Amino acid sequence: MPTMQGKRDYYDVLGVAKDASEKEIKDAYRKLAIKYHPDKNPGDEEAVARFKEAAEAFEVLGDAEKRARYDRFGHAGVGGGGHQFHDVNDVFQAFGDLFGEGLFGEFFGGGRRGGRRVSKGADLRCDARITLLEAARGVTRTVTFQRHERCAECDGSGAKKGTKPETCKYCGGHGQVVQSSGIFRVQTTCPA
Numbered sequence: 001m002p003t004m005q006g007k008r009d010y011y012d013v014l015g016v017a018k019d020a021s022e023k024e025i026k027d028a029y030r031k032l033a034i035k036y037h038p039d040k041n042p043g044d045e046e047a048v049a050r051f052k053e054a055a056e057a058f059e060v061l062g063d064a065e066k067r068a069r070y071d072r073f074g075h076a077g078v079g080g081g082g083h084q085f086h087d088v089n090d091v092f093q094a095f096g097d098l099f100g101e102g103l104f105g106e107f108f109g110g111g112r113r114g115g116r117r118v119s120k121g122a123d124l125r126c127d128a129r130i131t132l133l134e135a136a137r138g139v140t141r142t143v144t145f146q147r148h149e150r151c152a153e154c155d156g157s158g159a160k161k162g163t164k165p166e167t168c169k170y171c172g173g174h175g176q177v178v179q180s181s182g183i184f185r186v187q188t189t190c191p192a
Contacts, residue, residue: 007075010057018071022062029058069183077183168192 011018014028032054034040041047060066060078069077126143150156159165167173171190179186 008053010061010070013053013057014061016061020061022064025058025061029054029062073183079183079185 011020014020014025014032016024016028020028033051036047036051036054038044038048038051060070066078071077124145124147126145128141128143130139130141153161157165168175168190170192171177175190177188177190179188
C-alpha cells in the first residue's frame with residue numbers, strides 16, 4: 001500500500017510481517033535481491049527499481065534503531081526514507097557483505113582486500129589503425145598510455161614516510177559525523 005509520499009510500506013516491500021525477526025528480514029531481502037538482480041534481468045528497468053526499493057527497505061528494517069523510528073513515525077521517522085540508491089552499484093556497496101563471497105559475492109562486486117571492497121578500475125581504450133593484410137596475418141603494435149600507480153613510498157595511504165595512517169577517533173575514518181535529534185539527522189564533515 002503506497003504512503004502519502006508515494007513510497008510503499010517497507011514491510012510490504014520485503015513481504016514480511018511487522019513482528020518479523022532480523023533473520024526473516026535478511027532472508028526476505030536476500031530473496032528479492034536475487035530475484036530482481038540486474039544481472040538476472042538485463043534491460044528490465046522495473047526489476048532494477050524493485051531491486052533498489054528492496055535495498056532501501058532493508059537498510060531501514062535491517063537496522064534496529066532505524067526500524068524503531070520507522071515503526072513509530074513511518075517514512076518521516078527515517079528522513080523520508082532510507083538511503084536513496086541512485087545506482088545499482090550503490091546497493092552493492094551498501095549490502096554486498098550480506099551475500100558473502102562465492103556465487104552471490106561475485107554478483108556484488110567480488111573480491112576483497114584488507115576488509116575493504118576492491119573497486120573495478122575504468123576500462124582502457126586505444127584506437128589503432130591496421131591494414132587488412134595485417135589483420136589477416138596478425139601484427140604486434142606497442143601502445144602507450146598514462147595511468148595512476150600506487151606510490152611506492154606510502155603504498156597509496158598518503159602517510160609520510162616511516163609512519164602509518166591512523167583512524168580518526170572522532171569519526172572512525174568516515175570523514176563525516178552524523179548527529180541525530182528525534183527525527184532530525186544532520187550530517188557534517190568531521191571537524192577533526
